[in-house]
């Protein structure tokens with residue numbers, strides 16, 4: 001049992017910290033610190049900064065142009081990035097589609113698409129969910145029917161995050177109605193500029209715009225855009241989801257948020273009565289303890305995955321813990337900001353103490369819904385780990 | 389023991405419910421809530437005409453109700469309809485200040501909806517307004533922060549520190565457009581508005597004093613108790629509305645070939661929501677029953693209620709969004725707006741921790 005990082009790991013941490021300090025534009029850090037999102041141009045600029053350092057595809061193996069880091073280095077990198085309020089790289093490119101292509105895609109697909117993810121040519125979005133298929137993802141109804149060298153796609157996707165910036169979408173489509181619903185699903189790459197595609201914005205509860213619905217009417221997609229084998233898409237889709245979930249553990253981001261919470265508490269709690277202060281302090285202490293415990297749980301899971309890759313059902317555990325802790329932090333920040341949290345940040349003149357705390361809190365209710373809801377994660381744990 | 393409403397009170401509630409059902413739709417509500425004033429004059433006038441403002445006051449005060457259960461019943465219904473019009477800030481709270489100060493002439497105009505007064509309580513908070521006596525009257529300095537719906541009021545009823553300490557406070561009637569008053573309006577997250585009101589050497593005449601000098605503190609506290617009861621009742625109404633919507637959703641949303649309400653995991657979550665809302669309902673009843681009791685009993689019951697609805701309200705909002713899945717995260721879906729107001733209620737008049745701490749101080753610590 002040794003819970004310390006090696007001197008080599010610590011050197012690496014210093015290297016990353018130094019890099020971020022010198023290269024992260026303060027404007028981007030400010031946006032992230034306030035719970036906002038970079039626009040497309042800004043994120044691509046940040047991608048370019050990381051690319052020049054060779055750290056953009058930091059979770060990829062060397063042979064595909066990545067860093068080849070193991071889980072510990074990757075973790076340190078994530079933590080340092082979060083600590084500095086650095087924007088996260090586009091997960092759809094680097095953490096979702098790329099691993100699927102590397103494992104199941106053709107050589108041509110890897111050669112063509114992976115470099116385009118790195119050089120900023122392609123911005124991918126995720127076309128899994130449909131109005132009638134959320135938790136029950138296997139019930140998707142968007143169809144792809146083979147017609148010569150093409151598929152013809154019809155149907156609707158929804159909740160498509162950052163679709164407004166994307167030029168490409170990876171979709172789960174139905175190619176067969178035979179057998180179990182899972183058996184007729186394929187994984188298809190679609191260029192959003194193809195005729196017959198319409199993207200419409202969905203406004204979120206906090207008034208923001210980050211999700212969309214996408215309509216497909218007789219959209220012609222070259223059959224060469226199929227990943228792996230026809231009707232095998234479900235396997236690839238699940239593989240991708242375990243990657244998506246690990247990212248959702250958000251240990252680094254939660255640590256950063258905890259720091260912010262404690263700073264805010266130090267600043268704002270002076271006006272509170274001694275007992276109210278103690279009650280709030282107890283809440284903060286509880287979440288700090290939960291987070292410290294979870295940090296180790298996360299490291300244990302990562303350590304058990306020999307040679308990188310993604311954990312299996314354990315990722316469900318991390319997703320539940322990670323999202324709940326993060327949501328509790330948002331809830332506490334909102335509390336600490338107190339009365340001023342009522343004011344809209346985007347309002348004409350927000351009060352000095354306003355931090356969009358309410359907006360971030362509501363927006364992050366999504367954490368326990370997407371990537372497979374926490375209820376679904378518990379179903380997975382019940383079945384896969386508990387054997388119930 | 390009787391937990392039913394009187395016939396008159398039930399009629400008022402039914403009238404209000406019908407009005408909301410027929411005339412009050414959420415998308416118009418949201419538009420009005422996002423406007424600079426933060427609510428609709430049309431609905432304001434209609435609600436006044438329906439007699440809703442008189443319900444908060446006794447016959448002696450010029451109204452036709454005035455019991456705590458009247459107040460709670462109306463606000464519960466307003467909550468169910470997510471009514472944004474500031475009956476709490478511009479009628480109930482300010483009306484009770486005017487009544488306690490003996491100004492029934494002004495109160496009468498409040499009850500008809502002709503005048504809108506808003507109370508800016510600034511004699512105890514960290515950001516204080518001080519009133520210094522001058523030859524001609526008073527000079528005011530300081531800031532009253534985050535005064536809800538000041539943007540819609542024609543007169544500010546300011547409680548300022550007029551003597552040596554916070555206990556020495558007086559009410560002043562202030563014209564918001566006067567020189568020396570600077571107001572920053574903020575849109576609020578749940579719709580509506582709140583304002584920081586700054587006073588810089590504002591000179592006012594002695595006429596501006598409401599009631600007698602140095603008597604504001606107890607009056608503010610009484611008015612605050614009414615407001616606290618009202619906001620708790622409003623929260624209860626919102627919870628009921630959210631519960632119904634969520635239940636409907638559980639009964640109709642299909643996943644895995646069955647309605648999601650068939651999943652026991654979700655049934656238990658919803659059962660818990662129901663239990664908690666019933667506890668919140670009882671807390672509001674306890675608070676209403678205590679309003680006219682001794683100061684300690686009243687304060688305790690109100691803190692118990694505000695703590696309960698703060699804790700339970702957040703739970704109900706979070707559970708409702710979660711049980712809806714993605715649709716619960718959208719602006720388009722009405723429930724979310726109820727959830728936002730419900731959570732924001734915990735940011736007004738002291739949150740759950742604040743009231744739990746106050747409760748503890750009565751005889752525990």
Ligand SMILES: Cc1cc2nc3c(=O)[nH]c(=O)nc-3n(C[C@H](O)[C@H](O)[C@H](O)COP(=O)(O)OP(=O)(O)OC[C@H]3O[C@@H](n4cnc5c(N)ncnc54)[C@H](O)[C@@H]3O)c2cc1C
Pocket residue numbers: 125126127128129131133134135136158159160161162211366369370371372373374375376379641643644648651653654710711712713714715717
């Ligand atoms: C902000 C946001 C961004 C998103 N981005 C994307 C994206 O980019 N691409 C994409 O494809 N999707 C995206 N999603 C969709 C997301 O994955 C789905 O919302 C999620 O899978 C839940 O599906 P649903 O919304 O249809 O809810 P439902 O599946 O209808 O679930 C409703 C409720 O029922 C519960 N439930 C369902 N089945 C069970 C069961 N068997 N047992 C117990 N409880 C159950 C759920 O947990 C939930 O509480 C996003 C969602 C959000 C909110």
